[in-house]
Amino acid sequence: MFDPITALKEYVRFPSVSTDSKYAEGMDGARSYICGLLKTLGFSLEVVETERHPIVYAERFGRPEWPHIVLYGHYDVQPADPFILWTSPAFAAEERNGRLYGRGAADNKGPTIVHMAALQSLLSKRPDLPLNITYVIEGEEEIGSPSMPAFFDRYGDRLAKADFMLVSDTGSPNTDQIVITTALRGLVDLEVRLTGPKVDLHSGIHGGAVYNPLQALSELCASLHLPDGSVNVPGFYDDVVPAEDWEREELKRYPETEASYRDLLDVPAFAPARGLNPLEAVRFGPTLELNGIGGGYQGEGSKTVIPREAFAKITCRLVANQDPIAIQDKVIATLEERCPQGVRLNVRRGGTAEAYLVVPPNRPNTPRDQPASLARAFAAADQAIESSFGRAPIYLREGGSIPVIADFKKRSGLDALMIGLFTPEDNLHAPDESFDLGLLSRAVTAFEQILSGIAAKD
Amino acid sequence: MFDPITALKEYVRFPSVSTDSKYAEGMDGARSYICGLLKTLGFSLEVVETERHPIVYAERFGRPEWPHIVLYGHYDVQPADPFILWTSPAFAAEERNGRLYGRGAADNKGPTIVHMAALQSLLSKRPDLPLNITYVIEGEEEIGSPSMPAFFDRYGDRLAKADFMLVSDTGSPNTDQIVITTALRGLVDLEVRLTGPKVDLHSGIHGGAVYNPLQALSELCASLHLPDGSVNVPGFYDDVVPAEDWEREELKRYPETEASYRDLLDVPAFAPARGLNPLEAVRFGPTLELNGIGGGYQGEGSKTVIPREAFAKITCRLVANQDPIAIQDKVIATLEERCPQGVRLNVRRGGTAEAYLVVPPNRPNTPRDQPASLARAFAAADQAIESSFGRAPIYLREGGSIPVIADFKKRSGLDALMIGLFTPEDNLHAPDESFDLGLLSRAVTAFEQILSGIAAKD
Numbered sequence: 001m002f003d004p005i006t007a008l009k010e011y012v013r014f015p016s017v018s019t020d021s022k023y024a025e026g027m028d029g030a031r032s033y034i035c036g037l038l039k040t041l042g043f044s045l046e047v048v049e050t051e052r053h054p055i056v057y058a059e060r061f062g063r064p065e066w067p068h069i070v071l072y073g074h075y076d077v078q079p080a081d082p083f084i085l086w087t088s089p090a091f092a093a094e095e096r097n098g099r100l101y102g103r104g105a106a107d108n109k110g111p112t113i114v115h116m117a118a119l120q121s122l123l124s125k126r127p128d129l130p131l132n133i134t135y136v137i138e139g140e141e142e143i144g145s146p147s148m149p150a151f152f153d154r155y156g157d158r159l160a161k162a163d164f165m166l167v168s169d170t171g172s173p174n175t176d177q178i179v180i181t182t183a184l185r186g187l188v189d190l191e192v193r194l195t196g197p198k199v200d201l202h203s204g205i206h207g208g209a210v211y212n213p214l215q216a217l218s219e220l221c222a223s224l225h226l227p228d229g230s231v232n233v234p235g236f237y238d239d240v241v242p243a244e245d246w247e248r249e250e251l252k253r254y255p256e257t258e259a260s261y262r263d264l265l266d267v268p269a270f271a272p273a274r275g276l277n278p279l280e281a282v283r284f285g286p287t288l289e290l291n292g293i294g295g296g297y298q299g300e301g302s303k304t305v306i307p308r309e310a311f312a313k314i315t316c317r318l319v320a321n322q323d324p325i326a327i328q329d330k331v332i333a334t335l336e337e338r339c340p341q342g343v344r345l346n347v348r349r350g351g352t353a354e355a356y357l358v359v360p361p362n363r364p365n366t367p368r369d370q371p372a373s374l375a376r377a378f379a380a381a382d383q384a385i386e387s388s389f390g391r392a393p394i395y396l397r398e399g400g401s402i403p404v405i406a407d408f409k410k411r412s413g414l415d416a417l418m419i420g421l422f423t424p425e426d427n428l429h430a431p432d433e434s435f436d437l438g439l440l441s442r443a444v445t446a447f448e449q450i451l452s453g454i455a456a457k458d
Numbered sequence: 459m460f461d462p463i464t465a466l467k468e469y470v471r472f473p474s475v476s477t478d479s480k481y482a483e484g485m486d487g488a489r490s491y492i493c494g495l496l497k498t499l500g501f502s503l504e505v506v507e508t509e510r511h512p513i514v515y516a517e518r519f520g521r522p523e524w525p526h527i528v529l530y531g532h533y534d535v536q537p538a539d540p541f542i543l544w545t546s547p548a549f550a551a552e553e554r555n556g557r558l559y560g561r562g563a564a565d566n567k568g569p570t571i572v573h574m575a576a577l578q579s580l581l582s583k584r585p586d587l588p589l590n591i592t593y594v595i596e597g598e599e600e601i602g603s604p605s606m607p608a609f610f611d612r613y614g615d616r617l618a619k620a621d622f623m624l625v626s627d628t629g630s631p632n633t634d635q636i637v638i639t640t641a642l643r644g645l646v647d648l649e650v651r652l653t654g655p656k657v658d659l660h661s662g663i664h665g666g667a668v669y670n671p672l673q674a675l676s677e678l679c680a681s682l683h684l685p686d687g688s689v690n691v692p693g694f695y696d697d698v699v700p701a702e703d704w705e706r707e708e709l710k711r712y713p714e715t716e717a718s719y720r721d722l723l724d725v726p727a728f729a730p731a732r733g734l735n736p737l738e739a740v741r742f743g744p745t746l747e748l749n750g751i752g753g754g755y756q757g758e759g760s761k762t763v764i765p766r767e768a769f770a771k772i773t774c775r776l777v778a779n780q781d782p783i784a785i786q787d788k789v790i791a792t793l794e795e796r797c798p799q800g801v802r803l804n805v806r807r808g809g810t811a812e813a814y815l816v817v818p819p820n821r822p823n824t825p826r827d828q829p830a831s832l833a834r835a836f837a838a839a840d841q842a843i844e845s846s847f848g849r850a851p852i853y854l855r856e857g858g859s860i861p862v863i864a865d866f867k868k869r870s871g872l873d874a875l876m877i878g879l880f881t882p883e884d885n886l887h888a889p890d891e892s893f894d895l896g897l898l899s900r901a902v903t904a905f906e907q908i909l910s911g912i913a914a915k916d
Contacts, residue, residue: 019759079761085657143759171663185662189760198724199543200888203747204643204858205629205880207775208739209719211729214748214770215683221676261667266656269799271669281666289661290672291763296750297771301477301601302647302808303537304773304859305749305887312672313755315762317665341727350760400662401762422663429763430658 001124002037004117004444005100005437011109012093012102018053018076019143026091027053027139030075030109034137037116041123043135048155050147053139057155060133066456067373068132068162070414072404073112073169074141077104078429085431099425099434106426110435111168111443112137114421118447130456134162138404141169144189144351145403152411159412163373166450167405168443170398170420171428173255175439178385178446180378181418182247183357183397184405185286186318188328189350192220192335193311194343200296201306210306211342214295217310223338224288224314224331228274229281231288231316233327233334241321243284243397246363251279253394264424282399287317288331315350317401324352353403358415360395370415373454377417380453385419388446393419419450459582460495462575462902463558463895469567470551470560476511476534477601484549485511485597488533488567492595495574499581501593506613508605511597515613518591524914525831526590526620528872530862531570531627532599535562536887543889557883557892564884568893569626569901570595572879576905588914592620596862599627602647602809603861610869617870621831624908625863626901628856628878629886631713633897636843636904638836639876640705641815641855642863643744644776646786647808650678650793651769652801658754659764668764669800672753675768681796682746682772682789686732687739689746689774691785691792699779701742701855704821709737711852722882740857745775746789773808775859782810811861816873818853828873831912835875838911843877846904851877877908 011033015026035045035056043058053076080090080103088094093102100110123129136159140147152159170181196213197206226232258278262270272281281287295310297303316327332347339345359366361375385393398420408414421443427433469491473484493503493514501516511534538548538561546552551560558568581587594617598605610617628639654671655664684690716736720728730739739745753768755761774785790805797803817824819833843851856878866872879901885891 019761020757078763079755079757081755081757142762187662187762191760196725199885199890201723202858202887203745203749203773204645204775204856205882205886206723206740207745207747207857208734208743209728209730209736210723210725211727212747214751215679218676218679218748218751219683221673222680225673225677265659265664265668267654267668267800268802269669270667271798271800272667276666278667282664285666287661287665289665289670289762289764290676290754291661291761292754292756292765293672293676293768294752294756296748297537297539298750298752299478299537299539302649302771302773303477303749303887304645304747305536306747307750310751313760315661315760317662340729342725342729344726398662399665400660424663427657428663429660429761432657 001120002040004113004440007037008100008105008110008113009093011113012100012105013091015091016076016104017079018140020079027076031056031139034075034112038135041116041119048151050150052147055139055147055151056135056137058135062130062132066130066132067454069454070134070136070159070162070165071115072165072167073137074108074139075137076139076142077107078142082431087432098437100437101432101434103433105433105435106422107428107433108169110440111421114168114440114443114447117444118451121444122448122451131451131454134159141402144187144353146351148404148407152407156411159414162414163371164377165408165414165416167402167416167418168421169402170400170418171422172420174423175436176389177255177391178389178393179396179420180381180393181398181420182360182395183320184355185399185401186322186324186355186406187353187401187403188316188318188324188331190328190331191311191313191348191350193309193346195309196343197306197308200308203304203306206306211340212306213310213343214307216340216343217293217295217312219340220335220338221290221293221312229271230273233288233330235330236286236327239321239323240286240319244364247397250395254279254396283397284319286319286322289315291315317399318355320355320357322355324354328352353401354406356406356409374415374417377454380450381417381419384446384449384453387449388442459578460498462571462898465495466558466568466571467551469571470558470563471549473549474534474562475537476598478537485534489514489597492533492570496593499574499577506609508608510605513597513605513609514593514595516593520588520590524588524590525912527912528592528594528617528620528623529573530623530625531595532566532597533595534597534600535565536600540889545890556895558895559890559892561891563891563893564880565886565891566627568898569879572626572898572901572905575902576909579902580906580909589909589912592617599860602645602811604809606862606865610865614869617872620872621829622835623866623872623874625860625874625876626879627860628858628876629880630878632881633894634847635713635849636847636851637854637878638839638851639856639878640818640853641778642813643857643859644780644782644813644864645811645859645861646774646776646782646789648786648789649769649771649806649808651767651804653767654801655764655766658766661762661764664764669798670764671768671801672765674798674801675751675753675770677798678793678796679748679751679770687729688731691746691788693788694785697779697781698744698777702822705855708853712737712854741855742777744777744780747773749773775857776813778813778815780813782812786810811859812864814864814867832873832875835912838908839875839877842904842907842911845907846900
């Protein structure tokens with residue numbers, strides 16, 4: 001038997017940053033660790049090799065007539081820099097005031113441990129639990145899941161025999177109000193590099209003659225939004241399907257106001273795209289964000305230089321019905337068209353992912369072919385959450401992306417029941433990421449009930 | 459007796475980066491090294507303490523009626539990063555194909571060694587040379603000479619007894635065509651920092667609601683130029699005095715065409731401000747340049763983050779008659795006025811320096827109070843350069859800045875005869891900076907003649 005908090009600490013201490021090859025050892029450690037837990041739970045294991053980080057595939061299979069769920073998660077984490085802004089070291093897994101601090105504590109290591117601890121508890125009481133379970137825990141979620149298409153080529157048919165997925169890689173507004181996520185945004189990643197002179201130039205000797213790549217980059221990046229906050233890329237909004245009325249109503253139950261949200265982030269003002277308030281904009285609208293810009297001298301003091309190059313890292317979040325490749329093409333075409341003549345433009349195409357949308361049972365426009373087992377699962381979750389957390393869940397679209405969820409649907413026909421275990425205080429992708437240990441404990445209880453509710457009657 | 463090439467190598471090997479406190483030891487080493495050379499030449503030395511890097515003040519004083527010149531230089535250098543772009547290590551002083559490579563080899567260590575070697579040679583033949591010489595070699599030129607005002611408070615009157623200055627911290631088009639520089643641009647340094655949310659945010663969970671500081675920075679920076687290449691800061695050009703006709707004519711003698719200049723820099727197109735061609739723009743016009751921009755994720759791969767802050771390092775080059783403080787105020791006021799409401803703006807005021815202009819003897823609008831000794835010096839230089847290099851010098855404004863030259867004029871009434879020893883191949887402020895050793899040798903001969911010509915008749 002493992003203790004969930006101890007297990008989470010051990011798991012967080014492996015620095016499993018998938019984007020940076022320096023962290024190969026941390027990736028190996030995190031993967032081995034969860035394999036060990038799955039073995040303890042009696043799963044049969046396959047470690048599926050990929051070009052970078054292997055996928056953990058594990059099965060608990062009893063009888064074909066039992067319900068069959070897929071539990072999805074990821075063992076990789078975002079980079080932890082800037083390290084200097086962390087109160088305790090990013091991979092120390094320090095416990096303070098009922099929270100566990102560390103990169104990945106919430107995204108996605110905490111929820112993974114919740115699921116496993118719930119399963120452990122349930123199996124200790126019902127060793128013959130009539131539930132087939134397939135675990136898929138990948139190591140490339142934070143870099144856009146590039147190996148999953150090949151994985152689906154090999155495993156898609158086996159996965160298609162399952163009924164649906166259970167996922168906890170989404171957020172809730174606080175530790176009392178759990179959200180069931182009905183949509184995820186898609187993602188488009190790209191990087192622009194502008195090159196001017198062949199070497200860095202002295203800004204006195206050559207300043208005035210050449211187009212400074214930093215100026216060109218600023219102009220290009222500035223052109224990508226309009227003053228009303230919308231993305232200024234022709235055709236960007238063409239295929240966007242707006243949110244349903246019931247979704248806007250459900251959002252009103254969300255325990256966050258514009259004022260409280262502004263206080264949380266400590267921004268002087270919001271800047272949502274036209275037609276959406278800030279709370280809607282992060283859920284119902286697509287975005288284009290600059291994630292990093294660099295060029296020239298960044299050290300102490302000043303350096304009078306015209307740099308030879310400058311870059312910008314850009315990602316877009318897409319909503320259901322937007323085609324990521326088409327959007328990537330449009331952004332690149334726009335950059336090429338607007339690039340000043342004085343510099344040369346290079347674009348690195350990064351990963352893309354489609355958005356995902358599930359309409360819960362008994363809502364307007366629920367697809368007719370939705371499996372009955374999914375409706376049972378939603379009902380079990382509704383009940384377990386209300387009993388563990390004291391409040392019924394809110395059904396809401398989420399702004400984040402889990403690139404593979406749309407692929408599970410497309411390749412294996414699996415819809416997803418997504419139960420959010422992050423809260424805004426968790427600082428996902430930011431310094432001082434943490435996970436609430438009180439929530440962890442209540443979530444273990446809830447997931448034990450959910451898994452029990454999904455299982456077939458003995 | 460020291461050998462000039464050996465001396466230059468030794469001098470370059472001290473990494474004297476003034477802007478970065480990590481290089482304190484290199485600063486000390488470089489300063490001690492030139493103090494040693496000056497002692498060898500028989501100078502009496504004072505090391506003038508400042509808040510950061512001491513000034514070397516040295517005198518050779520015979521009789522009051524002898525001509526008295528000031529030789530100015532600097533022992534500090536620009537930062538050498540990005541180190542990865544150097545062919546040999548930045549402070550290794552490696553000799554390849556008749557050039558000495560290293561940060562500071564040209565700016566300003568090579569010319570300093572030229573002056574000292576010429577003096578050494580001349581004194582070996584005429585130990586009683588009737589010439590009073592004051593050396594001022596500072597350690598803060600590359601950071602805007604912040605200690606020089608206090609230095610002038612203490613030494614300005616002593617310096618005022620000199621006739622004029624001799625300086626080699628400017629450029630020439632190639633190793634055969636020397637330029638006598640008639641103007642230097644002024645400098646304004648500042649840094650903008652924009653802050654948005656209190657921590658880096660997950661671009662999925664929060665993307666769409668907040669004003670991304672990188673977007674705000676791009677918009678602010680993009681606003682600082684107009685499509686015609688001019689600086690878009692109200693009042694920026696108010697006090698600019700355009701170049702004289704003779705200066706535009708003299709520039710036509712300059713052995714560089716737009717095409718050859720474009721090949722040299724390898725830019726796809728030029729972007730001079732309205733009304734100037736590229737060769738004029740770097741000499742006759744003021745500029746605003748972005749020297750560095752940074753914010754968000756800059757590592758390998760991607761990171762889906764909205765960063766909490768972003769910065770831009772900005773410098774302006776000013777021409778004669780522009781007031782640097784007034785320009786700094788105007789740029790800051792413009793940034794404040796244009797800063798989006800969604801972010802907070804902070805500006806660090808860096809150093810400023812006035813531009814400098816000397817009209818050579820017998821040109822239109824030469825000031826009537828110009829000292830006769832300066833005319834003699836110009837004539838001696840004219841002759842010595844033609845005899846050593848085979849061509850008469852070109853009289854030209856320079857795009858770079860030597861912040862203290864205007865101060866020497868203002869505080870001690872000294873005009874400057876500036877003889878350019880850098881060439882474009884030297885890669886000043888850039889990777890693979892180097893100094894041509896053939897030019898070094900010819901320049902030593904020329905300066906020996908110039909010093910001899912300035913000296914009183916025995």
